[in-house]
Amino acid sequence: xxxxxxxxxxxxxxxxxxxxxxxxxxxxxxxxxxxxxxxxPGKGGQSFDTVVPIFHTVGEAIRxxxxxTSVIYVPPALAAGAIAEAADAGxxxxxxxTEGIPVLDLARVMPFVQEKGSRLLGPNCPGLITPxxxxxxxxxxxxxxxxxxxxxxxxxxxxxxxxxxxTRYGIGQSTCVGIGGDPIIxxxxxxxxxxxxxxxxxxxIVILGEIGGTDEQKAAAFVKQMVRKPVVGFIAGQTAPKxxxxxxxxxxxxxxxxxxxEKIHAFESAGxxxxxxxxxxxxxVRSQGVGSRK
Amino acid sequence: MNLHExxxxxxxxxxxVPMPDGDVATTPEExxxxxxxxxxxxxVKAQVxxxxxxxxxxxxxxxxxxxxLGVARKILGMTIKGLVVQxxxxxxxxxxxxxxxxxxxxxxxxxxPVFMVSAAGGVDIEEVAATSPEKIARLPVDPRYGxxxxxxxxxxxxxxxxxxxxxxxxxxxxQLYAAFSANGxxxxxxxxxxxxxxxxxxxxxxxxxxxxxxxxxxxxxxxLRDESAEAPSEVAARRAGLTFIKLEGNVGxxxxxxxxxxxxxxxxxxYGGEPANFxxxxxxxxxxxxxxxxxxxxxxxxxKAILFNIFGGITxxxxxxxxxxxxxxxxxxDLPIVIRLTGTNEDQAFRILQxxxxxxxxxxxxxxxxxxxxxxxxx
Numbered sequence: 001x002x003x004x005x006x007x008x009x010x011x012x013x014x015x016x017x018x019x020x021x022x023x024x025x026x027x028x029x030x031x032x033x034x035x036x037x038x039x040x041p042g043k044g045g046q047s048f049d050t051v052v053p054i055f056h057t058v059g060e061a062i063r064x065x066x067x068x069t070s071v072i073y074v075p076p077a078l079a080a081g082a083i084a085e086a087a088d089a090g091x092x093x094x095x096x097x098t099e100g101i102p103v104l105d106l107a108r109v110m111p112f113v114q115e116k117g118s119r120l121l122g123p124n125c126p127g128l129i130t131p132x133x134x135x136x137x138x139x140x141x142x143x144x145x146x147x148x149x150x151x152x153x154x155x156x157x158x159x160x161x162x163x164x165x166x167t168r169y170g171i172g173q174s175t176c177v178g179i180g181g182d183p184i185i186x187x188x189x190x191x192x193x194x195x196x197x198x199x200x201x202x203x204x205i206v207i208l209g210e211i212g213g214t215d216e217q218k219a220a221a222f223v224k225q226m227v228r229k230p231v232v233g234f235i236a237g238q239t240a241p242k243x244x245x246x247x248x249x250x251x252x253x254x255x256x257x258x259x260x261x262e263k264i265h266a267f268e269s270a271g272x273x274x275x276x277x278x279x280x281x282x283x284x285v286r287s288q289g290v291g292s293r294k
Numbered sequence: 295m296n297l298h299e300x301x302x303x304x305x306x307x308x309x310x311v312p313m314p315d316g317d318v319a320t321t322p323e324e325x326x327x328x329x330x331x332x333x334x335x336x337x338v339k340a341q342v343x344x345x346x347x348x349x350x351x352x353x354x355x356x357x358x359x360x361x362x363l364g365v366a367r368k369i370l371g372m373t374i375k376g377l378v379v380q381x382x383x384x385x386x387x388x389x390x391x392x393x394x395x396x397x398x399x400x401x402x403x404x405x406x407p408v409f410m411v412s413a414a415g416g417v418d419i420e421e422v423a424a425t426s427p428e429k430i431a432r433l434p435v436d437p438r439y440g441x442x443x444x445x446x447x448x449x450x451x452x453x454x455x456x457x458x459x460x461x462x463x464x465x466x467x468x469q470l471y472a473a474f475s476a477n478g479x480x481x482x483x484x485x486x487x488x489x490x491x492x493x494x495x496x497x498x499x500x501x502x503x504x505x506x507x508x509x510x511x512x513x514x515x516x517x518l519r520d521e522s523a524e525a526p527s528e529v530a531a532r533r534a535g536l537t538f539i540k541l542e543g544n545v546g547x548x549x550x551x552x553x554x555x556x557x558x559x560x561x562x563x564x565y566g567g568e569p570a571n572f573x574x575x576x577x578x579x580x581x582x583x584x585x586x587x588x589x590x591x592x593x594x595x596x597x598k599a600i601l602f603n604i605f606g607g608i609t610x611x612x613x614x615x616x617x618x619x620x621x622x623x624x625x626x627x628d629l630p631i632v633i634r635l636t637g638t639n640e641d642q643a644f645r646i647l648q649x650x651x652x653x654x655x656x657x658x659x660x661x662x663x664x665x666x667x668x669x670x671x672x673x
Contacts, residue, residue, distance in 0.1 A: 020608075023608075024608075076507065076510065077510070077511050099577075100507045100510070101507060102478050102505055102507045102508045102511075103400055103478075103480060103505045103507060104400070104407075104437060104475065104478055104505065104508075106405075107400065107405055107406055107407065107437045108437045108438055110405050111436060111438060112438070126607070138607060138608055139607070140606075140607045140637060140638065143637070153553070154553060155551060155552060155553020155554065156551050156553065156554075156577070156607065157549075157550055157551030157553060157554035157605045157607060157609075158551065158553030158554045158556075158557050159553070160554075160605045160607055160637065161554055161557070161605055161658060164605075164636070181552060181553070183400065183402045183480075184400075184402060184405045208553070210552075210553055210556060211556070213402045214402070214403065215402075234557075236553050236554075236556035236557045236560060237556040237560070238560045238563065239541070239556070239559040239560050239562070239563045239569055240556055240559070240572070241539065241541065244539050244572075245506065246539065246552055246555070246556055246572055247537045247551075247552025247553075247555060247556075247572070247574040248552040248553070249505075249506065249507060250402070251552060251553075251556070255420050260560075276564060277561055277564060277659065278557055278561075278658065279658070279659055
């Protein structure tokens with residue numbers, strides 16, 4: 001079992017002929033993801049690597065191929081438009097990998113996405129993977145392994161670091177979800193925590209947060225009230241200075257709000273076992289009685 | 295990106311916000327000339343990216359051009375929170391009957407721009423928000439439609455009891471929203487928004503922060519960046535396409551990805567060291583970026599050891615290895631380097647480093663411990 005993606009995921013890649021889009025489309029196909037269509041306006045009627053039909057629009061791609069999920073690799077200036085197009089066409093899950101989208105563009109497109117009933121994951125995220133089944137985005141397949149721990153994170157490579165530890169010690173994952181490092185994102189920690197709580201294939205949850213904003217604090221409150229599965233957490237940015245944007249547009253301590261201390265405290269108060277180092281994930285997950293070798 | 299007050303004024307005035315005339319100067323003589331042109335008493339205001347300018351002595355009243363000259367001599371060149379004042383804004387002194395606050399920020403929670411207005415003006419609004427939030431009227435704006443006239447009037451009436459003043463303030467709020475929206479701002483504020491004894495409503499100060507993601511498509515805004523207010527290493531890093539923030543420690547960090555970069559700095563601290571910087575080489579794997587990164591880090595005299603932490607995903611670790619080898623061939627690196635590489639193409643990466651006489655680790659904790667130990671040896 002898994003959250004958001006599964007064997008029925010039929011993927012359309014928006015920006016499939018671009019540098020990043022083509023590279024990752026090949027990686028996803030190699031992993032077993034069912035890519036049913038690509039979209040590049042102006043290249044409709046062609047095919048990608050002779051196997052994936054390309055369309056001018058997402059609407060056409062859905063009508064011809066039954067795509068239900070999209071992944072976006074288009075440049076920042078065009079990305080909000082691509083999100084709107086996917087939502088308008090009826091895509092259920094839109095995964096936006098693009099980094100650097102102007103925040104106002106996203107603020108304008110978010111209400112539209114909600115009205116259309118689509119879910120946006122990201123932007124500025126690595127996507128998600130259900131190990132052994134399908135991946136949508138850029139998370140490297142070989143570091144993941146199938147299993148029963150759900151992982152949700154604001155960052156890309158930190159996710160890889162933690163997943164790698166889990167896999168190396170025989171703890172597989174149900175789904176790994178990157179929600180993205182921007183100040184405005186379509187799917188929050190809470191959305192993913194709720195999905196993991198409801199997923200019978202997930203026994204424990206790992207949450208990787210960072211400085212900036214209040215999403216982690218809200219996630220902690222949600223865990224306390226609604227989550228009945230063990231949760232292990234990490235907060236990056238304990239050494240980050242105030243008022244500086246730490247790479248991710250959302251990773252900034254404003255005034256005295258959004259510090260690592262504040263978030264670690266919120267996690268601990270909610271009963272989340274907090275790792276001090278990424279490697280601690282193994283011990284902490286095992287101490288919850290999950291993931292020990294059979 | 296923070297704009298200076300004089301730059302923010304230009305954007306607000308272009309949107310129609312009523313502000314007193316004024317000009318920016320870099321020498322005391324220019325200040326004197328501006329004061330003469332404006333006539334009457336003026337205020338000379340330091341243009342630096344630091345709060346608390348007034349308390350630091352960076353904002354002074356002068357009753358005539360001669361006094362403005364003297365004041366400018368003091369302010370120009372003074373240091374406020376580590377920043378040297380190179381420019382001042384000269385504006386006419388305005389008689390104030392009341393001061394209020396009007397601001398607009400991109401709010402993460404509501405995912406919308408949110409207006410905040412308050413009759414408590416001229417003071418730090420974060421303090422007001424913390425101590426007496428009931429004094430602030432808030433309104434999230436749907437950015438698809440912008441601020442409707444009745445919303446602007448409603449906000450203005452929360453602050454002004456005189457209807458004519460409320461109507462004038464409402465117009466200013468709409469102009470403020472227009473400037474925010476047209477310039478891709480993440481914050482735009484007027485503090486104070488004042489009334490004069492004659493009843494006019496005027497903006498006396500302006501602050502705008504532009505969303506960094508806006509700058510690629512807005513060269514006009516990107517050109518407003520004041521590089522003299524930044525650490526030279528940060529300017530060099532941005533030109534090289536790297537995200538770099540200088541800190542005070544001695545372990546230079548080169549990492550791919552922002553989250554892992556922060557976690558690496560935290561781990562340096564965990565093992566008893568101090569990170570010298572945040573540096574994210576990004577997702578691409580251009581060896582040239584690695585060369586630039588090493589050049590920037592080795593230029594910091596505080597750095598005693600360099601730590602690479604690369605988890606290859608999109609980033610190919612062999613490209614990073616090639617970059618390290620190329621850099622050490624291009625210029626002499628006298629500092630010890632600890633390299634942790636894992637992920638995409640790591641076998642090739644290890645071979646590339648080995649044939650150049652370097653070795654790499656695959657474990658993050660081990661690498662961080664070694665780097666911290668090396669700074670001790672060098673101390």
